[in-house]
Amino acid sequence: MVKEKVLDLANHISNKKRGSKNEIKATDPEYMILEPVVTDEMAEVVLYMEMRKKVTAKEIAPLCGKSVERTTELLLELADIGVCFVNEIDGVDTFWYETWVPGIMEMMTANKENVEKYPQIARAFEAYGRVRGPKTAGNFPVGVGLMRVIPIEHAIQGETRRASYEEVSKYLNDNEIFTVSDCSCRITREVMGEGCGHLKEDMCIQMGHAAEYYIRTKRGRQITREEAFEIIRKAEENGLMHQIPNLDGFGKTHAICNCCGCSCLSLRTANMFINADMVRSNYVSKVDKDKCVACGECVENCPVNALQLGQKLCSREPVITEIKRVDTPRDTEWGPDKWNADYRTNRKDVVDTGTSPCKTQCPAHIAVQGYIKLASQGRYKEALELIKHENPFPAVCGRICPRKCESECTRGDIDEPVAIDEIKKFIAEQDLNVNHRYIPKRKHDYNKKIAVIGGGPSGLSCAYFLAVEGYKVTVFEKENVLGGMLTLGIPSFRLEKEVINAEIQILKELGIEFKTGIEVGKDISLDKLREEGFKAFYVAIGACAGRKLDIEGEEAENVITGIEFMREINLGKDLSLQGNVVVIGGGNVAIDVGRTATRIGDTKVKMYCIESREEMPALLEEIEEALLEEIEINNSWGPKRIIVEDGVAKGIEFRKCISVFDESGKFNPKYNEEDTMIVNADTVVLSVGQGIDWGNLLQDSKIQLNGNNTVKADMITLQTDEADVFAGGDVLTGPKFAIDAIALGKEAAISIHRHVQPGQSLIIGRDRREYHALNKENIEVQSYDNAKRQRTAHVDGEKSRKTFKDLRGTLTEEQMKKETQRCLNCGATIIDEFLCVGCGQCTTKCKFDAISLVRKYDGESVAYEDLKPVIIKQVLKRKVKVTAKKIRKIFG
Template sequence: MTEALLFMLGIGGVCGLVLSYASKIFYVYEDPRIAMIENNLAGANCGGCGYAGCSSAAQAVVEGKASPSVCVISSSEGIAKVAEIMGMDPGSASPRVANNTCDGGKRANTKYHYLGVNSCKALSGFFGGQRECGVGCLGLGDCIKACNFGAIDMGPDGFPVVDETMCVGCGACENACPKNILQVKTMSERLLDFNQEDGALAPCSQRCPAEINIPKYISEIKKGDYKAAVQTIRMRNPLLLSCGRVCPHPCEDLCRRGIEDEPVSINQLKRFAADYEMKSGTRVPITCAPDNGRKVAVIGGGPAGLSCAYFLRRVGYQVTIFEAMPKLGGIIRYGIPEYRLPKKVLDWEIEGITRLGIETRTNVRFGSDFGLGSLVTAGYEAIFMGIGAWKDYSLGIPGDHLEGCYNGINFLSRSAMGEKLPLGKKACVIGGGNTAVDCARTMLRLGLEKVYMVYRRTRKEMPANEVEIVASEHEGIDFVFLAAPSKVIGNEDGHVTHLEYLKMELGEPDASGRRRPVPVEGSETLLEVDTIVTAIGQSPDASFKEETSRRISELALTRWSTIDNDPTTLQSTSIPYIFTGGDSATGPALVVDAIGAGRRAARSIDLFLKGEKIAPVEKSLQGKRIEESVFTTVPGITPIKRAEMPELPVNERIRSFVEVDQVLPEDQALKEANRCLNCCRTCYNPDNSIKESYNA
């Protein structure tokens, strides 16, 4: 018995040694994160993610083969926890949702007729499809068949429509679409998505500096879904109220209806949707990705800075705006008069941006109240400089220092802050741009008897918006063309009494393409005025370079005092964690240009803080046109009168700063929306349905 017991113990010992040795040879390590991640997945083992159960999905996340949002039925909190386990940015882990990028236009030339094919994939094999458009939806619904969650239906216009509330972001529709029309992306990816040369884009959207999906929001207005229109605009432009009032709408120059008729009043429709939200008493909800704990500083609270801060906050960053003036808004607050953009409207719009969780610090000037070193010490990992262009160019002629002489932006900003300036009875504004027009119309409203605009070229060459020039003419501004100021004359008290100018004639075109003004010898002329405002351009104020920090001294500037950057990524050429956009990078430009630049900079900052390569957007349009979308004729268009902008009568508006341009009434907005041809890249809708809807 004892011998048997010892024998059994011996066998057990040998087996233990063998198993111990084998465990070292055949040991399989399982990353503990797999179990942690699996515990934060839904646990349904539904296979909707494309993996064989939650354990396989968790392993794929750990191996880097799937994102934290792999689970198609997980909550945003669950996704954020998975991202945290992986040490990843939870801001980029928001749920994925499908989006159809081609939903406009029916009319594209037919290449051939087919019979019996009922699959997009099969049809695309026949020379790319039956229509000439190479990027358009084929309309046979492979994406609908592939969706197991009932999130896609064929819309009434023959294009798939995604129900975002049903979509789980599994990607089956994207895989099924042979034309890459269906794209499954997170909110963050969609916010920082940019127009590309191979996109299904209407001409108007190609031209918009903010890259708004114009046909989509007009289509939503047609349907009476004004909240959806606001959301569509706000995906690319957070300042829709401001843009609806001050944008010169370059998009309308490329409106396809305008080839045969008057273009659609795109900007009035944008303002209609924006004003609808403001007057509704409620705000359309704005969603943000989970906070990722990374800090970004935005220097300057103008259009570029507000735009950059808005998009960074929406994709999960902690943002602080530092502003030198008492309130945010920059040039649109202190450089655009009340009669064009009421301050209460601007306040409402900016409040909607900052309430997303953006911290603001006003009355602090970069270079004196704080510097680059203090920002880095405070934990800001990237900096956006949107300091604008506030430094006025001086006239540079004898007497331009006399009492009664002002510079354009300085005059407008002081007036905007309520300062009472001594202006006399007669004034002239020197310049032909929008700032000059704003100065002239402002002085008229301040009670001056006579206001002149002195410009060295003709009306045809004036760079101001045409609508602003026309409004000035209606209000009684006197234009003195072909006049180049040569001297400011004053009295014995040192106050302005006259402007002396030389008459000009136009010579050969200069680098800008405009004919160069040439002085006429012996043509000196006097203009009797008490006040002279010079509005001939601005540049950024680079006095912040005087800060004692060695690092800021390394920031490269151009000869125009703009911050030198890569024009495609907006990253500084000298300090990698500094980005810039808007007037501080380009010099004075459109508000909508600054908004587009703010979003582009947000994309680059996002890449920078993720440690990814800051590469330009592949095939980015950025001012270019898609050649196949350029039409010279648009058959079948029946001319329909364009909606006229409602405005205050001249005799009412010149006595106050009440807003001149009014919003379209709802019935007129709907009629104007129905003038839109709902264009895509090469398609547009037949005009008959538009005419019937308009007359309904």
């Protein structure tokens, strides 16, 4: 049943008349937000008040026909609900009401008890901006919107036309009393299950009369000015920007909000309705392309997706060098066809014509150009920090990375790719020095327990990012050592254990707890861990089981899988070999096995694989190192049977492989059964792939497996059929490289953070990180450093095959700096100036002084009382522009 007086009140606040064409109806958000908590009797009181006119109960009582006492009770109830402010003025409680937004709706949503009881309040607040927002498009001049972005202050320190009303400090210094409260927008999104991972707690600062009201109604806690400045600083550090309610008059406000573009209901105006003028500051971002290195930090932190990565190399055909909007609400009729309704899930990191291939090709999308530039300037710790935004293990990856970035490096089409991995290795050496290492700060302290199952690269990566976010992380590892296949699957001559341990030590310093020798599913169950208070799980146990070929003789005592062989060696077991060692397989693990076998006895090592030399999955440099160590590689031969005598393998019969893949590209080897040979063997190592050993980990769970024994999980969120269990790394993708596993560890951390916090979506506001490279065939490189690629000293195969020490060198500092000069600096940030709201967040993330705010507009705030004539003038001007544009289109 409709509360008629409450509906009257909704119309009264909206300055509408019942029965008019534009009246507020019972289905409108203005009524819906009041309906659960405002009675007709309360409404009767407010109907005798006027917007922003301060009154006392004594003044209102005779108008509404109630006693002063009852009127006071009702007004205090309304203040607690959030419909009106209350302040004590000259010793008397004084009341007034504000606009719907900013005002009544935020204050009603800030009453968390009511919102919890009546979620309709939050839903109505969200609906108000969505329903009413389109009518504002183009009709508010710059600086006159209901909310206004205030630039991050140090982003405008160098401005010659500075104005105090653009500075956060002005508002904090103008006031004496402050509170901080939870963000009403984020409360709303949380109630709707649409949180974006930016949490609501202690986000919005109130000042002056608003702070007094928030203290009185227990909406916020009182803080000092110094604490307010600290909240501002922390918000900026965490990628948030500032807005103020903008109807108090020129240079005045009663609150500062710390906002994100994915939850803020005001920034939605800029994002969804492409109506940035409604909220923007007087500034826009400008990029100095000569300084920009396309690191992407500004792009990923822009709250309105006004920045994207593009290219700065010259091209034969046109590419996107700036984003120009043909249509804007300033001079165009604006409807749903112009909106971006899915702005919270479809943000773009890269313009359509692409960006740097190195960042694109890296599975973790590390800012390669960025850390190369920092290294060239000797800023090694900052380079480490930039790498560690995506990869906690730069020293490890500097030694074993597949170098996909180098494979796609634009410079490689001219002479040779930039030695990206060698540069990274040089930078990462700093991290091995306890005096220089980079340890990130913990952002928060959530005091929630998360379990990571598996201490390999993916699990450790997830643990790292969760710890930085502020969670209590415990890593469970069934082996007695950490590192997974980094430790147990890779020989020390490629990755020394000291390197792994040094980088794991940083995780320990972040407060991560490690429990080794514990197999989840055997020693403890998922349910038991839930009972112990763990809120979510990341399963990353890797593909640590060896695979066999299902051929005759493979059960002989001297036949071993490559995975088992490497594990035994890395655990220090004595596996001294003699005679002929035959390794079956053509991947990196097979190469590692062969090279290891040469080091542990008087052996002659031969490798056999079904692939041709060009088809071998092992990296070329790995193959070359094996050949230098006198390992014989025999291509296009597949094992038919193992010849066994008295339980011991004596040889292998091979058959000629004539093709590995069928016409559709699927693995489907074909053999010439007439072309065979027998090879003598004293030890046979089967290195033909890796399997997943689940043990009893998934027992009694809903988690499902695919036909290849990998786990079924969402490929974006990594969530399994058990809502609190996420999975990644090799158990999700099958065996891949460490950097692939590391990238998934970060994505899992993002999902887990969202899962364990109430009302957060795993998808909304999430950066999909969909990168694509520029067209290298279209570029014109006009000038570049002709220097040859720098190389470390050649490793003597005769020496290397006799030691487990990693004899590969690192570039000298001089070499490293020479090599950094070879980078063509392919990418640069591209700006959509219309969409940019001038918050300055981008400037805080740039380490290269490549992006700045410049003053473009001179818009000033207007008090609510003076707003109507300004809007009418703007509406008329816009109509003229819209008409003129239509005429130009007709007559060309």
